[in-house]
Amino acid sequence: MAEPLLISYGSSSYEKKNGRDTLPHLFDAISDCLGRAGLFPGDVDGLALASFTYPPGNVITLAEHLDMRLRWAEDGSFGGASGVVAVGRAADQIRLGHARCILCVAGDAFTTGSHEKLLEDFTPALSEHLGPHGFGGANGVLAPLQTRHAALYGTRRDQLGRLCVTQRRHAMLNPNALFQTPLTLDEFLEARVIAEPFHLYDCVMPCSGAEAVLVVADDIAASIGRPGVRVVATREMHNASPGQLSEFSAGWEVIGEELWAATGRQPGDMDFAQLYDDYPIVVGLQLEGYGFCGRGECGSYLEKTDVSNWGELPLNTGGGQLSVGQAGAGGAMIHLVEAVQQLQHEAGERQVAGAQRGLVSGYGLVSYGKGLCTAATVLERLDS
Amino acid sequence: MNALVLQRCAECDYVANFWRIGCPRCLGRLEDFDAAGTGVVTTFSIIHRWVERFEPHLPIVLAIIELDEGVEIMSSLVGDDRLQIAVGSPVEIAPEGWSEKPQFRLAAAGSE
Incomplete structure (x- = not known):
């Protein structure tokens, strides 16, 4: 059974309200996270998203936007628990062998009043x-x-x-x-x-920004060569x-x-x-x-x-x-x-x-x- | 008229603390009834800042109230003495308020 390991993390540059929109923040966090591991969107086969301001876009349209071919996806609707829920479930999916490289991303952008x-x-x-x-x-x-x-x-x-x-x-x-x-x-x-x-x-x-972590199967982690973190x-x-x-x-x-x-x-x-x-x-x-x-x-x-x-x-x-x-x-x-x-x-x-x-x-x-x-x-x- | 209407299950007597489509306990049919409109403050917050349309009503006293029917609801208090609220204060439905929802006031000392 593959062991899931957290292998990378990333953030966008936070802004006060009335900055960039949600998608640029999500992209920057994803880019920072994948880049640190030397990976690209095409390497990702699982995606979890939590965002209040990205709809009507959702986890699948984000995958569409970034040309990701997914075997597992989750839209986190658990508010401030969505991140931990996503990582826990992503780890289980890797243990089950349903996916091997899962990106978990969350973020939002607000304007005054929104x-x-x-x-x-x-x-x-x-x-x-x-x-x-x-x-x-x-x-x-x-x-x-x-x-x-x-x-x-x-x-x-x-x-x-x-x-x-x-x-x-x-x-x-x-x-x-x-x-x-x-x-x-x-x-x-x-x-x-x-x-x-x-x-x-x-x-x-309240501000605008996004955060991401990457959970991968242990053999992928070994090839990346960064310290692995067990879930x-x-x-x-x-x-x-x-x-x-x-x-x-x-x-x-x-x-x-x-x-x-x-x-x-x-x-x-x-x-x-x-x-x-x-x-x-x-x-x-x-x-x-x-x-x-x-x-x-x-x-x-x-x-x-x-x-x-x-x-x-x-x-x-x-x-x-x-x-x-x-x-x-x-x-x-x-x-x-x-x-x-x-x-x-x-x-x-x-x-x-x-x-x-x-x-x-x-x-x-x-x-x-x-x-x-x-x-x-x-x-x-x-x-x- | 500021009446407090709750729902009770026709089958199992479950009382809902906010509007439900059906009984969460036995899936039976819920019927409206007039609550006594009295209870005790479990806890509260005094709101000093919120969206513009509520500014005339600030400070707003928001409270969790355990009703005599045994359920906890959230509501707000009206009355010039509302800032005297404390955990354990007895409250009763206010005859009139500014919200479209029923609001409460501190019950007069010694009243039942």
Whole structure:
């Protein structure tokens, strides 16, 4: 059975709104990713795409555009979980022998106003039932998580804000990050309020960009001659708490336990974690769900733990969406791109020394009162 | 008139927290009924910035409310005292609001 290996990654140059269109961003990420591996579109036989702004184009019309002949394809409609879902399924397809060289790409381009329009009509339940309330987009749907966490566990903004400050330090070592100036905890705390308890730097900045990773069969990987990254185990869960709105978890406890059992690893074995970061509280809830800290303890954990790339648990090592920018569905792939780069030891000044394995988690499809989708994967450098 | 209409399954009594085409539990037929219109705030956010047409209503208090019928819905609060909202606040349907959807207000202290 062929073993799937992540072998390359690529990004387009991020732009603030009103830059290039979606297709040029997707092309640049694909070109960067394939070019790093010395491959061309004609070598690709599997393609996964996630994009909100490329329709009516889809994964197959992208293949048509780039003359790819496909044996497997997937349109990811899982919001911020689409990237991890795509890589997990791509790895399975390679194990099954259905495809051998699968490109996973995600990205979007927004103009002023188009991002808010997307959010208002993001899902049927959301546009029908929340739109008329002036719900504030994803900010308004997810801010209540933090209100409730603060009420139940005493979680404070100055605890969560430390994560944003640290991620900014990482971003300043990432040339593709749109935020390149330091963020102090005071600036975080005093920024203008958006959707209480979220202030400006709790929220991602929508931007335009794309991200890609390449999963190939091990014999192809050997011929490419780059360090291979194993997709050790992947799990996904959607609509984890049917009909319920005030659950903190999107299924992280369940898929986390399964991942640790399947890999024989524990949270403490991870050299880094890349956790979907639309808001720091969402990162905190994933820290709790996957067992990096106890339930309700993410605030004190972030207060006491050095989560920088030189600390105890390097977290969102490239700056994450909070400091690089959220390129729509590209936000689902950015953490995978960073993870592969770290495990190939190509992250330059922000390299986590000797990184051998890490956890990547996605979350998204914000709908009626919660995000509906999540997926996580454990990646490991082949020579470890 | 600002009434809160929910759906209940004619076969199994499932109550839907937002409109469904049929009963998710037993696939039976859902029937509209008038909810009591009272509940408790599970959690909330106060929205200070959103698309232009909602600007007259800012700050908007968006809340998850556990209704007496046992289901959680999302709605918004009206009333000059709405910023006094807290987790656990009792709320009731407001006689009138600015949304096309039913909105709530903080229940008067001591009211049932």
